[in-house]
Amino acid sequence: MADDIFTRIEHVRTSDEVVQQVESLILDGVLRVGDRLPGERDLSRRLDVSRPILREAIKTLEQRGLLTSRHGGGTFIADVIGEIFSRPVRELIGRHRRATYDYLEYRREVEGFTAAFAAQRATTADTDLLTEIVDAMRVAHRDADFEREAALDVEFHNAVGEAAHNIILLHTLRSCYRLLSDGVFFNRALIFQFSGSGDRLLNQHIAIFEAILAGDSDKAKKSAEHHIEAVAHTLREAERANDWARVAGLRLQQRGKNGAAEPDNRKTRAAAK
Known part of the structure; x- marks a missing residue:
């Protein structure tokens, strides 16, 4: 994942600012279904926010169905496309x-x-x-x-x-x-x-x-x-x-079952006459 898709949170550093940035990246199609977010330490550094603020933002995004976490495997963009039909x-x-x-x-x-x-x-x-x-x-x-x-x-x-x-x-x-x-x-x-x-x-x-x-x-x-x-x-x-x-x-297949040699048999009978 490119280093420059995440930008430092300016002004008030709150979880809402982090949520808004990640949501925008998903909405604009920059982050796609299945993309893995950087690790907590790395992402908090890129966004220039504390790790507790980042955890709160990730929890909010998970509750909204935009992120999914796999135990020991990281945090990923959820299936936000969904299905057109059941x-x-x-x-x-x-x-x-x-x-x-x-x-x-x-x-x-x-x-x-x-x-x-x-x-x-x-x-x-x-x-x-x-x-x-x-x-x-x-x-x-x-x-x-x-x-x-x-x-x-x-x-x-x-x-x-x-x-x-x-x-x-x-x-x-x-x-x-x-x-x-x-x-x-x-x-x-x-x-x-x-x-x-x-x-x-x-x-x-x-x-x-x-x-x-x-x-x-x-x-x-x-x-x-x-x-x-x-x-x-x-x-x-x-x-x-x-x-x-x-x-x-x-x-x-059907001709094989019925015997493809049948026409030859007719020729043999005709010759005998």
Whole structure:
């Protein structure tokens, strides 16, 4: 964890000031779910507060559900993203494919104006991060590392969401991507492995990235929308191809059970006549 994300508490040194600083770091997405806070001695030094004040602040943050402590393991950012849907609803969605395309329709609209905001608001740090991710995507694509590409896909969209600098968008999108990462809707690696789709998806991400770098909000919006439309199209094609393979396999299996040599037997009988 970078040394400079925590700043000295100025003026009145109270636990409320510490709470406010940590809450802001969580709200702005600087501290993410699972991030570990520095040890008590180190953090009190960085904040320039006494350890009793720090303990009181941590207790307040735990009571608010923002921090969680593990015995002997430290203090971590709690699961502040949470779940958009309850487990029964997530399982229900997973059993009905039409929900997948409603999800992608939702993402098309939201990610369109998110990319537009990012083109207008991205800082140098934002574009540096996006550059690192896109470079890593190129490497993963070159190496045909589909799982890595799929993981970087989520990181890319997360980074675009961060570059939009809208807190509500940031946390809404992170919740959406969690459902995607958990495989509620579809196997993302399947998309990258489908014939020719990897090249197209990489180029679509690069188009969004370049539009954001150029500050072209209209192009960024259209590129993001086109990307999600292409994902939906590729998913349909991949599912259809898998269904064809499944049916063909069943036919082959059934012929084997019934005796594939039957046509040859008919030829033998005809020759005997």
